[in-house]
Amino acid sequence: MLRIFRRSAIVLGLIVLSGCSGASDTPLSVQAPPEAKPQYAQRTAPAPKSSAAPQPDKANTYYVAVDGADSNQGTIDSPWKTLQHAADLAEPGTRVYIRGGVYHQKLQISKGGSKDAGPVIFAGYPNETAVLDGEGLPVDGLEGMVEIHQASYVTIQQLEIRNYKTASLGDIPAGIYIHGSGKDLSVLNNRIHSIANTATPEGDGLTGRDAHGIAVYGTEAKEALQGLIIDGNEVYDLVLGSSEALVVNGNVDTFEITNNIVHDSDNIGIDLIGFEGTAGDERVDQARNGTVQGNVVYGISSNLNPSYGKPVPNDSHAAGGIYIDGGRSILVEQNRLYDNDIGLELASEHKGRLTRDITVKNNLIYHNRLTGIAMGGYDEERGGTSDSIIESNTLYKNDLLGDGNGQLYLQANLSGNVITRNIIVAGDSGVMISNEYTSNSNNTLGSNLYYTESGADQAFWVWKKKEYPGFAFYQRDTGNDSSSQFADPQFRDAARDDFRLKPGFPVVTGKPAGANP
Template sequence: MPKRNQIIPFLFLLAFTLNCQSISTAQTPPVNPISPISNTYYVAPDGDDTHPGTLAEPWQTIQHAADTVTAGDAVNVRAGVYHERVTVNVSGTAGATIVFQSFPGETAILDGAGLTVPDADNGLFFIENQSYLVLSGFELRNYTTDDPNRVPIGIFVTGAAHHIELRNNHLHHIENNGGSEGNAHGIAIYGTEAPDSIHDVLIDGNELHDLKLGNSEALVLNGNVEQFTITNNHVHDNDNIGIDLIGFEGTAPDPDYDQARDGIVADNTVHHIDTLTNPAYFGEQSAAGIYVDGGTRIVIERNRVYASNFGVELASEHAGRATSFITVRNNFFYHNHGAGLAMGGYDTARGSTHHCDILNNTFFENDTNQYGTGELYLQFDTHDNRIVNNLFYANEQSLFTSNDYVENTANLVDYNLYFAPAGIAESEWGWKTEYYTGFDAYRTATGNDPHSLFADPEFVNLSQPDLHLQATSPARDRGQNLPEAGTSDIDHDPRLQNGTVDLGADEYAPTTGNQSVFLPFVKRE
């Protein structure tokens, strides 16, 4: 592991924890303060790039604007279809951000139909080593290739760019149809330099769907990327990983900097992430809604992940490397095909997962394909992790945990609530290759869960499902008060309502007006 992951100074961890807790209360945390607009320019399909770029005489191409404007300017793009790839060749400055946006109340569409995906770095929007930029309100679509060696990307940010905001964009039908070796992305942030990083990135309010990704991901941060915020995005109906935070793939030239780190992933809805029809997976279903592969010091909170191959996965695909110091808190994971949470390397040739906190999450009827992973799947080499204050509601398998490796050390499991149709005596837990039937047998053999309970959590509605607690729920006031669990629950309500934290992602509040909107579960064949 890089040296900085072996010893993390206490003051840095404290500062990062406090920063994460303060950010977690804001639904759309700004990266850049709103800056005054110096000049506003306009682009329209019937414009002309020789025009002055006014509302009455707009430019014709977004590329012309991306070559021309200066710090503090705004570009309003009128409704219409623009068949162009745009390379942003300008930067703003602190206090003078450049904004590219659809004209208010309209949608400008970048359509890749008819464009050839080049064999070099590219995107419908491409940003390399630029800074203080906002892209907002665009639709990006139909950027495809049949060549497995070319990579279509909706928005690609690379180099050592910084202070970049991607807000409220709609990306769909970005596709690589080149077979099992192809790759594509909806949004990709690749930190390819060192020590200079990509930093201060906000990805908020975007929708990404119907992407054919091959071996890649819908929304990915890879390499030397830090201080990022990924919030309020809707990622769905894609054939590979929804949100991915990656390290140690050689993206950055120095391995000491080659990992996504120090960020927030919050308030996203991710569903129907499925590799079943992806030719790169040969019929396997193994993509997570949210995946940390070698990242560190990241908070994942208040997300809803359902109907995906796995809910969230914390792993490292590279031997001798690790995913570390990840906090997963106050999330709903339900009706996923495999486990709600998987941790550790997927085989003994992979890396480890350590010093991660799994706190106050609600897991409901995952492993719908009944692989035998249960709600929580512990894989190779997990150590020094905490699994505390969670609520696990199993499906008819009545299987809570699976663990087919003995490389499982110093993992703390306690203050959880379990419930399954088979009841307390017939439900099953796996631990270090052994499987135990009955809650008492499991606790006696493993020493886990001395303060946990087996009881019906009394959700509001099982069929919808609405995973909030009823007033009489035994999960109320049964948790361990931990500052690492954050200050707000799944609905942004205060995490402490009655002096002691509730179990699961919902803190019962009888008068809350801020409960989650639930999307219905639809089983996709």
């Protein structure tokens, strides 16, 4: 089995298998975002929908244009030239429209809006493309093309942010970087791409070569970042080194990461992190109380990332589409994860620390290379995963590498987790679950539907380091999945990524059996 480390049609057809009518032709699920096309090879998404029509000029509405001047009045007919000039003059309730064009400028926001007056909004002008281009701009430490520090009530929307790059170890470019504390911050309908750190890694390769598309760091121990919304963005074509395309790290409490498309990057897609010392106080150093919903993540792989070893390809296959590393109390639902190294990972990289209280349900996870869902520490000296629920997901023909990690890869230090009512279909390896560790207790599996085309006797499970060929043998000797079935789920057309269920699909009833010791 491979070690996992981080620095390691539109209708999904996901279904709760208990109490459903076998005659129904209607999938009991929610559709993926309209932008999520079923074609496996798709690599781009449509431009975000335009925002509402601009309001007439008034005291708190201003404009920036490439041919403007900061000595102007900031009106639509007399626009300013620089984003920073607008940010410096903005008051609560200010809306700044950025006209179409290319701006070789950074934007730093350190004062925002208010609950009563409303947010400060920086928005691309409707039906025009405002591009913030970082080509040739310096990167100093962790720095964003757009940066929000210690501010509340700020919205960034409808911008294209691109070409912010460095070849320097220790400098970290980000498309959008939010840090400190604050509340009610929104990142909406932006397109962020071509952000890169191309430095040559030294030593083991994992230190100092980093970049982000969107980075949120709650760095204040006494006050959390709260009320964060990241919705409708496309984030892609990133050279990340040991970092992540979209990350929420540290003292961040209450967030929504919804309807984003994250793709074609050389490390983790969406990452929710705890216990890295970001907030300075481990009691609050966790991304927590959040929702990750309706996202599409694909083309995420560390195989061509020299931070994971040279030469490339390096066969690391360690990057997850969605990774919860030390996060707590998070709902992950209705996401579509495919063509990644790992579809979804729930783990902790820090000894004695747990990712916990995660609910993963109604996700479609298919054609990922290493495994569909990985849980637990990647060795006994790491943390683990506890008190989490994996329910009503469809896992289809992951483990494309054929290394035996299966559809579910259960690692070290797992306790109190429930895996139930999932559709789990293995590919050529036939491996459903791989669990090569014995440091796991009080986990419950039941009411799942298993299938592989080669038949029940050719299906394969590994439980606490022991191999179980055949479904009946696995059920009898482990006590797991006594209420589960082995049957063809009868997808409409899985070859075309249509995972709706045909009439007469099998139904698994009953509740999961008692916890396995």
